[in-house]
Amino acid sequence: MKMSQLFSPTLRETPADAEIISHQYMLRAGFIRKVAAGIYTYLPLGYRVIRKIEQIVREEMNKKGAQELLMPALQPAELWHESGRWDIYGKELMRLRDRHERDFCLGPTHEEVITDLVKREVNSYRQLPLLLYQIQTKYRDEIRPRFGLMRGREFIMKDLYSFDRDKEGLDESYKKMYDAYCRIFERCGLEYRSVEADSGAIGGSSSHEFMVIADSGESVIAYCENCDYAANVEKATFAMKVENSKSVLQDLIKVETPGVRTVAELEQFFNLAAKQILKTLIYETEKGFVAVVLRGDRNVNEVKLQNVLDSKYVNLVNEDRVKELIGCEVGSIGPVNLQEEIILVADREVPYVLNAICGANETNRHYQNVNYGRDFEANIIEDIALVEAGDPCPKCQGPLHITRGIEVGHIFKLGTKYSAALEATFLDEDGQARYYEMGCYGIGIGRTAAAAIEQNHDEHGIIWPVSIAPYHVVIIQVHDKEEKQKEICEELYNQLTDNGIEVVYDDRKERVGVKFKDADLIGFPLRIVVGPKTINDGTVEVKIRKTGEQLVLPLTDVNSWVNNYITSFLGK
RNA sequence: CGGGAUGUGGCUCAGUUUGGUAGAGCGCUUCGUUCGGGACGAAGAGGUCGCAGGUUCAAAUCCUGUCAUCCCGACCA
Numbered sequence: 116m117k118m119s120q121l122f123s124p125t126l127r128e129t130p131a132d133a134e135i136i137s138h139q140y141m142l143r144a145g146f147i148r149k150v151a152a153g154i155y156t157y158l159p160l161g162y163r164v165i166r167k168i169e170q171i172v173r174e175e176m177n178k179k180g181a182q183e184l185l186m187p188a189l190q191p192a193e194l195w196h197e198s199g200r201w202d203i204y205g206k207e208l209m210r211l212r213d214r215h216e217r218d219f220c221l222g223p224t225h226e227e228v229i230t231d232l233v234k235r236e237v238n239s240y241r242q243l244p245l246l247l248y249q250i251q252t253k254y255r256d257e258i259r260p261r262f263g264l265m266r267g268r269e270f271i272m273k274d275l276y277s278f279d280r281d282k283e284g285l286d287e288s289y290k291k292m293y294d295a296y297c298r299i300f301e302r303c304g305l306e307y308r309s310v311e312a313d314s315g316a317i318g319g320s321s322s323h324e325f326m327v328i329a330d331s332g333e334s335v336i337a338y339c340e341n342c343d344y345a346a347n348v349e350k351a352t353f354a355m356k357v358e359n360s361k362s363v364l365q366d367l368i369k370v371e372t373p374g375v376r377t378v379a380e381l382e383q384f385f386n387l388a389a390k391q392i393l394k395t396l397i398y399e400t401e402k403g404f405v406a407v408v409l410r411g412d413r414n415v416n417e418v419k420l421q422n423v424l425d426s427k428y429v430n431l432v433n434e435d436r437v438k439e440l441i442g443c444e445v446g447s448i449g450p451v452n453l454q455e456e457i458i459l460v461a462d463r464e465v466p467y468v469l470n471a472i473c474g475a476n477e478t479n480r481h482y483q484n485v486n487y488g489r490d491f492e493a494n495i496i497e498d499i500a501l502v503e504a505g506d507p508c509p510k511c512q513g514p515l516h517i518t519r520g521i522e523v524g525h526i527f528k529l530g531t532k533y534s535a536a537l538e539a540t541f542l543d544e545d546g547q548a549r550y551y552e553m554g555c556y557g558i559g560i561g562r563t564a565a566a567a568i569e570q571n572h573d574e575h576g577i578i579w580p581v582s583i584a585p586y587h588v589v590i591i592q593v594h595d596k597e598e599k600q601k602e603i604c605e606e607l608y609n610q611l612t613d614n615g616i617e618v619v620y621d622d623r624k625e626r627v628g629v630k631f632k633d634a635d636l637i638g639f640p641l642r643i644v645v646g647p648k649t650i651n652d653g654t655v656e657v658k659i660r661k662t663g664e665q666l667v668l669p670l671t672d673v674n675s676w677v678n679n680y681i682t683s684f685l686g687k
Numbered sequence: 688c689g690g691g692a693u694g695u696g697g698c699u700c701a702g703u704u705u706g707g708u709a710g711a712g713c714g715c716u717u718c719g720u721u722c723g724g725g726a727c728g729a730a731g732a733g734g735u736c737g738c739a740g741g742u743u744c745a746a747a748u749c750c751u752g753u754c755a756u757c758c759c760g761a762c763c764a
Contacts, residue, residue, distance in 0.1 A: 124697085126697090126698060126699095126714090127698075127699090127713060127714075127725065128698055128699045128700095128713070128714095129698095129699085130698070130699085131693090131698090131699070131700090131756095131757080132693095132756065132757050133757095134757080134758075149756095151755090151756095152755085152756065152757090205762090206762095207762080207763070223764075224764055226764090253764090255763080255764090257762080257763070258688080258761080258762050258763080259758095259759095259760095259761095259762080259763095261757085261758085266763085272764090274764080314764085322764095333763095430761085522764095525764055527764070555764070556764095557764055591723095593722085593723055594722070594723090595722090596722095625725090626721090626722055626723090626724090626725080626726065627722075627723050627724070628722090628723075628724040628725055628726080629724085629725050630723095630724090630725095631723080631724045631725085632724065632725045633725085635724090644723080646723065647723085648723095656723095
């Protein structure tokens with residue numbers, strides 16, 4: 116490809132509406148252009164990256180015996196009614212009507228379509244296991260699309276669905292996909308981590324997310340350095356440190372606490388640590404109002420809370436409504452003598468806090484020496500606390516660390532949730548109809564590209580891993596009018612291209628500085644410079660974008676050197 | 688949906704407070720000089736100031752409405 120012909124409009128300045136590096140560089144380097152919020156055109160360079168990632172995904176899926184198909188983006192409402200998700204999915208589902216006023220949606224995911232297909236076309240255990248996948252454009256009317264390809268309303272995703280006869284089969288399929296995902300992200304040159312995850316709205320039992328470690332990530336993960344434990348903080352738990360306190364239970368007393376509201380103020384007022392204080396928050400949920408009690412040094416993990424309550428939502432009640440409901444300021448709520456109709460959920464640490472401080476449900480009054488079991492009891496005791504850095508690992512007690520990550524892949528064991536909803540069955544050896552044990556496995560293709568940039572860039576631009584770079588090499592002709600340089604460039608271009616190397620020849624009538632800047636910005640892994648030295652002593656400069664290393668090679672060696680370098684990164 | 692902000696040439700932005708002939712830099716076109724890290728000079732092209740109303744002799748500027756975009760939060764296979 117000649118740079119003079121390549122449609123990759125680069126920008127000198129950073130567009131104002133791009134916040135994070137990957138978005139900025141994709142725009143500046145001419146990879147994408149925005150059409151509407153969260154909707155983008157992939158320009159030639161951007162699309163090449165997308166296709167590279169897709170190809171890696173394809174190869175690894177196929178290796179595991181999966182078969183590619185393509186389902187429609189446009190889906191009839193009936194299927195979604197059958198699974199019950201037409202009503203549940205909410206505003207995120209892009210809905211539309213055809214000319215006959217029939218309801219449709221643009222698929223955010225394809226469990227319904229695939230399950231319906233398999234239900235119709237597969238009927239025997241002999242045809243299982245079945246692994247089917249597609250690489251498709253998905254639609255989600257995100258509340259807030261942002262960060263370019265990171266969170267779009269239209270985006271490309273690989274989704275695979277596994278159908279097995281039993282739990283053991285599902286475990287095997289899940290393991291296959293887990294392994295394939297590891298290979299994929301390794302091949303993409305990403306530093307990633309697989310973490311235990313909450314299965315969210317899609318449902319199901321076991322679930323892992325594949326996170327690319329990056330500060331700009333929207334997910335937060337906890338991991339242990341001593342062992343392999345790692346989990347999304349939504350899911351992460353920690354070992355409870357039970358202190359064998361010899362404290363004697365003291366008498367409950369009510370104390371005037373004028374103006375004392377926050378845990379920090381209580382610590383001061385009573386000269387006690389936050390973990391000696393119990394704080395109480397009021398949530399509105401599907402099950403009614405819920406009071407959540409936990410240690411003063413803890414925060415609520417709303418995902419855990421939602422799961423414990425089996426509620427579709429949990430919303431913190433605002434201060435004014437709390438006053439109406441409890442009759443006191445939010446700073447003085449407590450679990451003792453709370454109204455019967457409020458469900459009391461205590462974090463599992465709460466029973467171990469002896470002689471605690473808590474609100475007295477009267478403004479400016481608190482109880483001292485509160486003890487679980489004697490002074491109050493909860494309807495539910497569960498782990499509902501958010502993990503903090505330094506908490507002990509649930510597996511090995513080592514300290515947990517917290518970091519941010521970009522969720523590029525997510526795998527779920529769905530079990531029979533969808534097969535049961537859609538009555539999708541097969542016959543086993545005994546002629547018994549059984550529901551499929553299903554799994555679903557997604558990879559955000561565009562998001563993976565964005566994550567790669569977040570992890571591989573410098574102040575000059577992108578540093579593509581070879582495996583997903585739009586082109587491997589750029590050849591820069593220093594003097595655009597020099598015929599001899601041009602001849603050498605063209606010869607080199609042909610040699611490399613014949614070897615299967617993907618090359619761009621920058622033949623533009625630009626000063627060399629401009630070419631260097633664009634080469635760095637676009638992020639070609641290798642840059643070959645053909646200039647006066649090439650004419651005089653038959654050498655060219657080869658610069659490795661990643662390391663900045665620059666070598667001078669005889670013209671005759673360039674082809675094989677480049678070939679070796681590139682292929683060393685493409686091992687499959 | 689709540690809170691905040693912004694819409695002026697392809698890009699970055701000034702001008703709006705105090706209404707009076709629409710600006711700069713970059714990019715683009717042509718010519719010349721340059722030529723190994725985003726050159727310089729000269730001459731050009733390009734804008735219904737997001738859109739619709741209103742106030743006014745006069746609106747980018749004031750008022751009302753509306754749309755879009757971005758940030759924070761809630762949300763999220």
